[in-house]
Amino acid sequence: MDLTEKTLSSEKIFDGKILHIRRDTALLPNGQEAVREVVDHPGGVCVVALDDENRVLLVRQFRYPYMQLLREIPAGKLEYGEDPREAAIRELREETGATAGKFQSLGELYPSPGYCGEIIRMYLARELHFGETDLDEDEFLTLERVPFDQLVQEVMDGSIKDAKTMAAVLKTKVLLNL
Amino acid sequence: MDLTEKTLSSEKIFDGKILHIRRDTALLPNGQEAVREVVDHPGGVCVVALDDENRVLLVRQFRYPYMQLLREIPAGKLEYGEDPREAAIRELREETGATAGKFQSLGELYPSPGYCGEIIRMYLARELHFGETDLDEDEFLTLERVPFDQLVQEVMDGSIKDAKTMAAVLKTKVLLNL
Numbered sequence: 001m002d003l004t005e006k007t008l009s010s011e012k013i014f015d016g017k018i019l020h021i022r023r024d025t026a027l028l029p030n031g032q033e034a035v036r037e038v039v040d041h042p043g044g045v046c047v048v049a050l051d052d053e054n055r056v057l058l059v060r061q062f063r064y065p066y067m068q069l070l071r072e073i074p075a076g077k078l079e080y081g082e083d084p085r086e087a088a089i090r091e092l093r094e095e096t097g098a099t100a101g102k103f104q105s106l107g108e109l110y111p112s113p114g115y116c117g118e119i120i121r122m123y124l125a126r127e128l129h130f131g132e133t134d135l136d137e138d139e140f141l142t143l144e145r146v147p148f149d150q151l152v153q154e155v156m157d158g159s160i161k162d163a164k165t166m167a168a169v170l171k172t173k174v175l176l177n178l
Numbered sequence: 179m180d181l182t183e184k185t186l187s188s189e190k191i192f193d194g195k196i197l198h199i200r201r202d203t204a205l206l207p208n209g210q211e212a213v214r215e216v217v218d219h220p221g222g223v224c225v226v227a228l229d230d231e232n233r234v235l236l237v238r239q240f241r242y243p244y245m246q247l248l249r250e251i252p253a254g255k256l257e258y259g260e261d262p263r264e265a266a267i268r269e270l271r272e273e274t275g276a277t278a279g280k281f282q283s284l285g286e287l288y289p290s291p292g293y294c295g296e297i298i299r300m301y302l303a304r305e306l307h308f309g310e311t312d313l314d315e316d317e318f319l320t321l322e323r324v325p326f327d328q329l330v331q332e333v334m335d336g337s338i339k340d341a342k343t344m345a346a347v348l349k350t351k352v353l354l355n356l
Contacts, residue, residue, distance in 0.1 A: 003240040062181040065295035107336035111289040117243035158285035163341040170348035
């Protein structure tokens with residue numbers, strides 16, 4: 001069975017600072033038409049930064065859509081056209097002051113495939129050296145270093161809810177057999 | 179440091195079939211104001227359904243925002259007010275025909291905390307029995323059963339990109355020591 005849908009028309013709904021929304025009409029496999037509402041997003045990056053004592057850098061920040069403080073691995077949005085690896089190195093340095101001797105890919109993550117085209121590239125950083133942070137003017141966060149085992153426990157018991165943090169930390173666990 | 183932001187005003191931007199967008203003005207910790215664009219979402223559920231031979235039920239479907247076929251665990255949106263556990267049991271039965279003797283929580287997942295308030299509740303279903311599927315009229319998908327070890331491998335090598343599938347499968351691996 002061919003499951004492919006085809007775009008028949010596309011209408012711009014909202015062009016915001018972060019969110020870009022369109023409403024398309026799609027042709028379904030059965031020949032009928034359906035509305036597809038889509039969030040366009042430049043994509044993002046995130047980094048599991050593991051120090052020499054197997055502690056992970058976490059960022060604690062207020063997440064407005066939940067009106068909650070969340071603990072997440074360092075992350076950020078891509079500028080349109082920016083190289084993801086360079087962006088990840090930049091975000092890690094800006095948010096935590098860390099630079100890494102070893103920097104490797106942990107693959108891609110699609111956060112909400114039903115309505116958003118965002119791709120988050122995940123990385124693992126090791127051999128860390130620490131300098132100054134360089135936060136955006138409207139970026140407010142606090143840092144902590146959490147032992148890897150404890151972080152896995154917090155993912156397992158539900159304390160860590162952020163999708164990219166859960167996925168990247170558990171991938172790291174399997175990859176490094178930690 | 180108090181990182182809390184407060185809502186000063188809220189403006190409805192788009193009230194679609196699936197997406198509901200608002201643009202708020204928030205008071206930042208430093209006393210300045212910032213725009214916060216938010217996707218409101220009723221929340222969702224997903225299920226790692228493990229059969230008696232340790233195979234996982236996967237759904238293959240076209241995901242319009244990526245214009246790609248993705249392989250994911252069974253999932254669906256909550257109706258407003260619907261009990262998440264009941265919704266997960268319903269979605270599993272509708273999409274795969276399976277009912278489970280054992281059904282347990284794998285916790286909550288926040289897919290895109292920067293701009294969306296969606297909460298996905300994850301479940302693990304075992305002791306499966308199979309009946310008829312009951313798909314929505316505009317739902318097109320194919321099913322497969324993938325051995326658990328192979329699925330973990332596909333998460334690790336990047337073939338599986340869906341956030342909830344990655345997180346729920348790796349949580350299951352750690353939980354059951356598979």
